[in-house]
Every structure is written in C-alpha cells, then in structure tokens.
Amino acid sequence: MIALEGLSFSYPDGTKAIDHISLTITEGSSVGIVGANGAGKSTLVNHLNGYYLPREGSISIGGILVCKKHLDRIHKMVGLLFQNPDDQLFTARLYDDVAFGPENLGINKADIAILVEEVLRELNLWELREKPPAHLSQGQKRFASFATVLVMKPEVIIMDEPTADLDPKNRRKLINLVNGLGITKITVSHDLDFIWDTCQRVCIMNRGRIVADGPAKDILGNRDLLEANSLELPLRLQG
Ligand SMILES: Nc1ncnc2c1ncn2[C@@H]1O[C@H](COP(=O)(O)OP(=O)(O)OP(=O)(O)O)[C@@H](O)[C@H]1O
Ligand SMILES: [Mg+2]
Secondary structure: OEEEEEEEEEOOOOOEEEEEEEEEEOOOOEEEEEEOOOOOHHHHHOOOOOOOOOOEEEEEEOOEEOOHHHHHHHHHHEEEEOOOHHHOOOOOOHHHHHHHHHHHOOOOHHHHHHHHHHHHHHOOOHHHOOOOHHHOOHHHHHHHHHHHHHOOOOOEEEEEOOOOOOOHHHHHHHHHHHHOOOOEEEEEOOOHHHHHHHOOEEEEEEOOEEEEEEEHHHHHOOHHHHHHOOOOOOHHHOO
C-alpha cells in the first residue's frame, strides 16, 4: 500500500531530518513509529500525504507516486492528523472544518450534511458543532481533527501523537476507534502502551533513520533496544 524508496529530507536550515529511509507497509496493517524527540517522525509522516513533497527518493501510495500532479488523489486516499491540531482546524466553526474536505471533493450538500453529522456524533462533538475550533479544549481539538480526517473515509490514516491531550476515557475510546478502523494505519506516538494496543508492527526512528522494525511485541518488549533509542518499556511491562 505504501512504499518509500531512499527518502531523504533536509530543512532549509540544513537539518537533515530524514536520512535515506526505505519502507513498505502492506494494505490493512497498523504500524507504529516511535523514537526520541527530534528523531524525524513528524517529518517522515508529513511526507505521506504530500504535505512535504519528496525531493530525494520516492513515495508511492496504492501505486500512485506522491508528487504535485497527484496531490488531489493522494489527499483523497490518505488522511493525516497533524501533531498539532491547530494546523488542522482553520475555519470559524467546527462544523465547517469537518465539511470542508467533502465540499472540496464536490459531494452534494445533502450527503455532506449526513456525513458530517455522523462523524460528529460518533466522536461526541455534535453539541460543539457551532463553536469556533480555537475555543475548543485541547482534547476536543484532537477529536475535531479526527473528525476532519474520518469524514473523508480515507484508505490510509496517519496519526501523529493522537493521544496527546486525551483524558483516560477518551484515550480508551480512541484505542477502540482505531482498532475498529479496517484501513491502513500509521501511528506516531510516545505513548508506547497505545502503540502496543493498536499496532502489529513497530519501527524505531533515530536521527532520521529507521533503526529497528519488527512485530510490536518484540520491539516494545526489548528493554535494551528501547533504552538505546531514548525510549522505555511500555508502562504495562514495567512491573
Ligand atoms: N521547520 C523546521 N526547520 C528546521 N528544522 C526543523 C523543522 N522542523 C523540524 N526540524 C528539525 O528536524 C528534526 C526532526 O524533527 P521532527 O519534528 O520530525 O521530530 P519528531 O521525531 O517528530 O519529534 P517529536 O517527538 O518531538 O515530535 C529535528 O532535529 C528538528 O529540530
Ligand atoms: Mg513530532
């Protein structure tokens, strides 16, 4: 479903954030990406829906090359939840933010109303639909970002720190929601228990490279490997 071939990326100030990454992800799988602050996780996943366009190396999703020409198709296929929800929400009313994507696809108004109501109700946001997103709490913004992505019914969902700001009940709700999504999923998180609960496969990133890649339970159960990469065992394994 997703194929990265020799992807490298440097920011304009010269910081090399991605260093020659090759990776394939099969359709329907759930992959966690973990690593220390600054390891390059967000930079990597922000490439996967064309937010950053590959300059060195290539990415293809469902056989379509990620490039300027294919951006509409890529955006329709891949939903990306930014690490910071403020990057996702930009209109004056929550309802409009959720309707924005379907409107861009040219879906008719009546169908958009059904789609938006369905997703807002599912995420317990219906009562907040008239609020400016800027006035939502952090956790509400996180779910609002989810709504803007899920309403598009993507084939691939990329989540960057999805549990940041969530209370325990909503974190549990998110685990159930993610596990109920039968699509290809990529999750970046420092919440290794969340990764344990939702991913079959885990990649560790360190200084722009993937330094380990394997079954979630092997990677997340390997204390030495985690500690060598500034990580710790998931809380449930700490005894
Ligand atoms: N706009 C930018 N300009 C220059 N350097 C940047 C920019 N954004 C990120 N970087 C640098 O790129 C590297 C990777 O950053 P990135 O945000 O991808 O890390 P991350 O693994 O997502 O970290 P975190 O866990 O803190 O979210 C870091 O060294 C960071 O300082
Ligand atoms: Mg990040």
